[in-house]
Amino acid sequence: MFSCFSCGDERPKDITDVALDEAKRELKKNRGRSVRDTYNFGQVLGKGGFGKVYLATHKYTKHQYAVKQVEKRPERWIQEALLLEIAVQRRACAAIPQAVKLVEVYEDGSNTYLVLELCAGGEVFDRIIDQGNFCERDAAQVLRALLGFIAALHGLGVAHRDIKPMNMLLTCGPTEPITAADVRFADFGLSAFCADGDFFHQTCGTIYFQAPEVVGDAAGCVRYDKAADVWAAGVTLFVLLCGWVPFGGRFAFKKTELELRKIIRAGKFSFTGLVWEVVSDSAKDIIAQMLQPDPNKRPSAAQLLSHPWFTEAASLQRPLGERMIANLKQFAAACRLQKLAALVVAKRGGGVGNSLSPDVAKLREVFAELDANGDRRLTFDELKDEIQKVRVAMGGATNGAAVVGAKAPTGGSSKAGGKGGAGAGGGGGGGPKLDEQELWKLFLAADFDGDGKLDVNEFVAAMMNAAGVSPDEKTATDAIFDEVDVDGDGFLTPAEVQLLLPASLTRDEATAIVQQADKNADGRVSRQELEEALTMSKKHSQRPAGETPEKDGQEGQEDAEKPADGGAGGAGGDGGGEEAQTAERQAAVQAS
Structure with a gap:
């Protein structure tokens, strides 16, 4: 019998221990060699809060690969999670044809590099x-x-x-x-x-x-x-x-x-x-x-x-x-528009049109206190060192009525805990809990541009979302148009939307956001189209959960959701009072 990695069992040399030892040996194979001595790095294929994926070409065979570059972190549970990922993928690709192949692994003082099969399709x-x-x-x-x-x-x-x-x-x-x-x-x-x-x-x-x-x-x-x-x-x-x-x-x-x-x-x-x-x-x-x-x-x-x-x-x-x-x-691109709205409203100082408006001025003060080196960017280490202040910020985002238990969804880059049972663990309760691993998830979800740092707007938007609060759709639409509709023609083009995005995001990403809201496919977004895109789900929040009406031919009017177990989106068995109100509000920032 062997243990689950995150179950907390402490058994000598179980399969997880053996796998971690295998991963350490894998890292030793290329010790002293630089990955760039063997591979020429090309364009960035993707990125997350603490890593990037590059297109890379082998210098001698000319074969192409995807190289996943992961920043080294001091936290033991993050180190073990990466080792386990290496060990599992090595075993999987050796035995399962459908698993992406792990070719080899390198490391230097700052990063670990996983050389992977390139899936060109x-x-x-x-x-x-x-x-x-x-x-x-x-x-x-x-x-x-x-x-x-x-x-x-x-x-x-x-x-x-x-x-x-x-x-x-x-x-x-x-x-x-x-x-x-x-x-x-x-x-x-x-x-x-x-x-x-x-x-x-x-x-x-x-x-x-x-x-x-x-x-x-x-x-x-x-x-x-x-x-x-x-x-x-x-x-x-x-x-x-x-x-x-x-x-x-x-x-x-x-x-x-x-x-x-x-x-x-x-x-x-x-x-x-x-x-x-x-x-x-x-x-x-x-x-x-x-x-x-x-x-x-x-x-x-x-x-x-x-x-x-x-x-x-x-x-x-x-x-x-x-x-x-x-x-x-x-479905593939939906979260981007919501994130964008939250960031713009946060940048303009709030103006959230509902009864749980956060005190954006106070959140900005907290950001300044957390920003230890004054570079106007928060790293995970800065947040981790002042985790109690983050708890206070999350609670203060709704003047004491935040639902901290309503966490941002996690994506593939967030890791499960290490041995010993670290982490928040549950999937149900609310309450002002925030440990290091939950903070990690919150950070990754809030990092809109994936550069490993939060600016003040990303931070404020994240605190709003942690409290279950989002800007009302008219406020968000007005804020976005006031911010970037530079020619005042009442339409947003990809070039104008790109002005809202962090510098590291491309015109293609701005175009994808425009296409999501562009109902008449004219390559631009009107004020009405943007507001409709942001408000569409509110019109369906009272319908039964999991059910779509018989006529779903009228786009935006016919989709529905049936309340499961007594109430669509209400707090239900997870809480009442303020939580019930919070559960009716949209999450403005989610992991993409």
């Missing part, structure tokens, strides 16, 4: 959006690869814990059909060893894909095992077939974690709406099996591979339709 999400004719046959190929990967990973005694479409990549070219052999699975940053009969007790991953047992019960008790990966695969297939998540619906990104936990915990969803009319009953059946709320009744990945849908789907080549593609595109 990009994300599955992007391919579906670009090709525009995704069908059930394609979805079956992706799910076959995903379940095969999960089954093999579980066979190694490993839970992935961050299964989602954004971690699925392709090796095939843009004009080639998707096959199971072309799909690769990445990001082992939250993966951990777990034997049969052992359980995790710390929530991690991206909330939209978390199983009820990962979210935890109303009392905050979290207890789950490898079966949670199967649930996440079910959510992933649901998204691939209709373009939104089953729990929270099309506008889940506007809900607080308090709301989402309640909806997921209830486990209720439906297949209503025009988008589902073209999906086979067999596909719906396999989704329902994967989204079985009781993990003891949920089939394993290996069992699901024999489902008849995989045979039937071979002949199901009818495109799922433009609506699904539009939904998927919105």
